Amino acid sequence: MPSIAENKIIDEKIIIEYDNKKVTIDVYDTPLGHRFLSALKNNLTKKRILEKNFCFLGWASSKRDLSHLVVELNKSVEQINSFSFQPRYEKIHPFVTDDFQFSARLPIGRDDRMMGLRLKHDACNLLHRYFEELQGTAWKISDFYRQADPETKYAIRQLNNLCHEIESWVLSYRKTKYEPEWIRPSQITTFLNAPRYNLHDEDFELFKQNRYKRELGGVYLHWSQVGKTLYEVFRDENAPKMTDALCSEINHQKYYSGEFDIEWGRTISEDDEFKKEEMIKYRDWLKENNFDWDNNRLSLGYIKLGQIDIQKNFEGKNFLEVYEEMHNNLNIKRIYTDIENVSCDYPYSLDNDGWKQIQMEGLRKGYESSSLR
Numbered sequence: 001m002p003s004i005a006e007n008k009i010i011d012e013k014i015i016i017e018y019d020n021k022k023v024t025i026d027v028y029d030t031p032l033g034h035r036f037l038s039a040l041k042n043n044l045t046k047k048r049i050l051e052k053n054f055c056f057l058g059w060a061s062s063k064r065d066l067s068h069l070v071v072e073l074n075k076s077v078e079q080i081n082s083f084s085f086q087p088r089y090e091k092i093h094p095f096v097t098d099d100f101q102f103s104a105r106l107p108i109g110r111d112d113r114m115m116g117l118r119l120k121h122d123a124c125n126l127l128h129r130y131f132e133e134l135q136g137t138a139w140k141i142s143d144f145y146r147q148a149d150p151e152t153k154y155a156i157r158q159l160n161n162l163c164h165e166i167e168s169w170v171l172s173y174r175k176t177k178y179e180p181e182w183i184r185p186s187q188i189t190t191f192l193n194a195p196r197y198n199l200h201d202e203d204f205e206l207f208k209q210n211r212y213k214r215e216l217g218g219v220y221l222h223w224s225q226v227g228k229t230l231y232e233v234f235r236d237e238n239a240p241k242m243t244d245a246l247c248s249e250i251n252h253q254k255y256y257s258g259e260f261d262i263e264w265g266r267t268i269s270e271d272d273e274f275k276k277e278e279m280i281k282y283r284d285w286l287k288e289n290n291f292d293w294d295n296n297r298l299s300l301g302y303i304k305l306g307q308i309d310i311q312k313n314f315e316g317k318n319f320l321e322v323y324e325e326m327h328n329n330l331n332i333k334r335i336y337t338d339i340e341n342v343s344c345d346y347p348y349s350l351d352n353d354g355w356k357q358i359q360m361e362g363l364r365k366g367y368e369s370s371s372l373r
Contacts, residue, residue, distance in 0.1 A: 025306050
């Protein structure tokens with residue numbers, strides 16, 4: 001999907017208020033854009049809880065660094081191990097920071113042979129397995145999750161949330177050491193118990209229109225299901241030969257949920273040589289494993305829903321200047337729309353006591369998002 005200047009946009013805007021910043025999202029005038037906006041307004045009207053513990057990923061200068069995240073992860077591991085599942089679930093061993101990141105003493109750089117500070121995927125894959133077994137999928141919640149109390153449900157969800165936050169932090173932190181202009185900060189805007197809706201047939205063409213381009217200030221359809229995409233398997237597993245085990249991990253995007261991601265990193269597309277090279281290898285890998293690049297049902301890409309106009313909202317600042325401004329605003333206070341004025345306030349932050357309790361209270365209502373509308 002091209003930039004905002006080349007798209008028709010819906011009159012009604014989405015406005016996000018941070019601690020000391022306000023941004024406006026222009027939503028593209030597509031059938032999915034209208035349905036997404038309606039689903040978002042439903043989340044706001046129902047006052048669904050914004051998952052602030054899984055909101056800002058890849059901010060290398062955040063106080064939520066690797067050491068902090070591993071401490072939080074082990075709290076969840078301890079809670080899961082203490083719960084009496086029937087039948088019993090395997091004991092999960094505590095993690096350490098070295099499980100997720102190679103030593104800084106190794107060479108650091110873009111070359112694949114330079115392993116310094118790179119992400120260790122084995123621990124992340126293990127966390128993904130634990131999470132998928134303990135929670136199940138959006139269409140089939142596991143028996144483990146159904147019998148868990150709210151605190152254990154919260155801990156299970158944290159396995160997934162913290163895994164992705166760790167992955168993003170490690171990747172961005174490493175970039176700060178040799179090419180800080182390519183760190184990948186993002187905003188994941190999700191709501192506890194947000195209903196999921198099936199994508200329509202026409203929506204799948206949008207994957208092909210945008211593919212894997214990510215634009216600074218771009219707003220993208222959130223991945224609201226369990227499992228890995230083909231691109232994640234290619235990237236994380238170093239283009240492996242597909243096996244039955246790997247195939248079982250893969251899901252193709254099929255839902256929207258009124259949730260969205262914002263790209264706060266520098267615009268990246270096949271106009272950039274390293275991205276072009278990666279996409280050539282990716283298409284070759286798909287072909288070798290009998291996946292058709294032109295099959296829109298494989299959801300090969302990101303659906304772009306809209307755009308934050310950087311010129312208007314940030315006075316045309318470049319990426320690093322936008323990063324510095326947003327770095328001091330990693331807390332959402334309010335989301336609303338400007339015409340119908342559908343609004344929801346989020347008065348707590350991760351620095352407040354009780355934010356965990358707020359989320360657990362939401363989980364007491366059950367896993368509403370397991371049902372489809």
